[in-house]
Amino acid sequence: MPSLIDIRRRIRSVKNTQQITKAVKMISAVKLRRAQDRVIASRPYLAMLRKVLENVAAALSTDEEAGNNPLLARRDEKRILLVLITSDMGKAGAFNANLIKGAQKFIAEHAGASVKMELIGRKGRDFFRKRGAEITGEYIGLAAKAKYEDAAGIARKVIEAYSKEEIDAVYLIYNEFKSMVAQKLTLTRVLPVEVPERAEPVDYIFEPAPAEMLDALLPQYVEMALYRALLESGAAEHAARMVAMDAATSNAGDMIEKLTLYMNRVRQASITKEIIEVVSGAAAAE
Numbered sequence: 001m002p003s004l005i006d007i008r009r010r011i012r013s014v015k016n017t018q019q020i021t022k023a024v025k026m027i028s029a030v031k032l033r034r035a036q037d038r039v040i041a042s043r044p045y046l047a048m049l050r051k052v053l054e055n056v057a058a059a060l061s062t063d064e065e066a067g068n069n070p071l072l073a074r075r076d077e078k079r080i081l082l083v084l085i086t087s088d089m090g091k092a093g094a095f096n097a098n099l100i101k102g103a104q105k106f107i108a109e110h111a112g113a114s115v116k117m118e119l120i121g122r123k124g125r126d127f128f129r130k131r132g133a134e135i136t137g138e139y140i141g142l143a144a145k146a147k148y149e150d151a152a153g154i155a156r157k158v159i160e161a162y163s164k165e166e167i168d169a170v171y172l173i174y175n176e177f178k179s180m181v182a183q184k185l186t187l188t189r190v191l192p193v194e195v196p197e198r199a200e201p202v203d204y205i206f207e208p209a210p211a212e213m214l215d216a217l218l219p220q221y222v223e224m225a226l227y228r229a230l231l232e233s234g235a236a237e238h239a240a241r242m243v244a245m246d247a248a249t250s251n252a253g254d255m256i257e258k259l260t261l262y263m264n265r266v267r268q269a270s271i272t273k274e275i276i277e278v279v280s281g282a283a284a285a286e
Contacts, residue, residue: 018252025245035235086121151227
């Protein structure tokens with residue numbers, strides 16, 4: 001049976017851990033509100049960009065040269081680039097584990113192809129570096145402070161490799177923010193770009209020409225898709241960490257309650273033992 005000093009020391013340790021989890025939860029709650037606002041603000045822009053692409057593609061439906069854009073070229077997926085977005089720190093439950101499992105599943109499903117990786121986030125970088133994955137780029141600190149310039153830089157690198165036919169397809173895997181308690185593991189193909197089709201022709205006058213607009217919009221669309229993924233992943237990370245720290249705080253409270261009850265029982269047993277010894281000694285002295 002542990003001594004009272006050991007139990008008190010353990011209770012003190014759990015209380016210190018509980019204070020840390022409470023602090024991390026509060027910080028994540030503040031960051032989540034900011035990240036959620038950025039995610040909500042980015043969604044209409046990407047939706048409108050897809051709408052414009054749809055209209056431009058409809059205007060070019062009869063133009064045979066419209067499909068000559070290198071970002072629309074479809075090839076056999078023998079060389080694939082997988083962009084994985086994880087977090088830089090833990091304490092977020094299964095947030096990173098689900099992403100890593102999703103990436104491993106993707107690689108296993110494309111065993112016949114050469115899969116290279118662009119890793120955003122320390123957790124994914126550390127995991128796949130230890131396992132000898134073919135890594136073409138590492139980015140630390142982007143998920144916590146997502147900026148459009150950073151996303152655009154990665155997107156331009158990917159676009160250049162695809163345009164030079166160094167890779168045949170680009171996939172993006174990340175956690176999409178759904179709610180405070182739910183994140184969706186999302187796997188999407190970024191390149192070649194899938195331009196949405198419009199059934200009815202549009203009666204618009206384009207300036208400049210639709211082909212020129214398409215050439216300008218496609219890189220921007222790839223950049224925005226990657227930027228939005230960073231924002232979604234950041235918000236999902238803070239939500240997952242907030243939920244995980246809330247559960248950890250609650251569990252710490254339950255443990256403190258059980259340890260306190262156990263300590264009281266040990267103390268009571270010790271007092272009872274001393275009383276028995278005193279009574280026994282007094283009876284023996286008579």
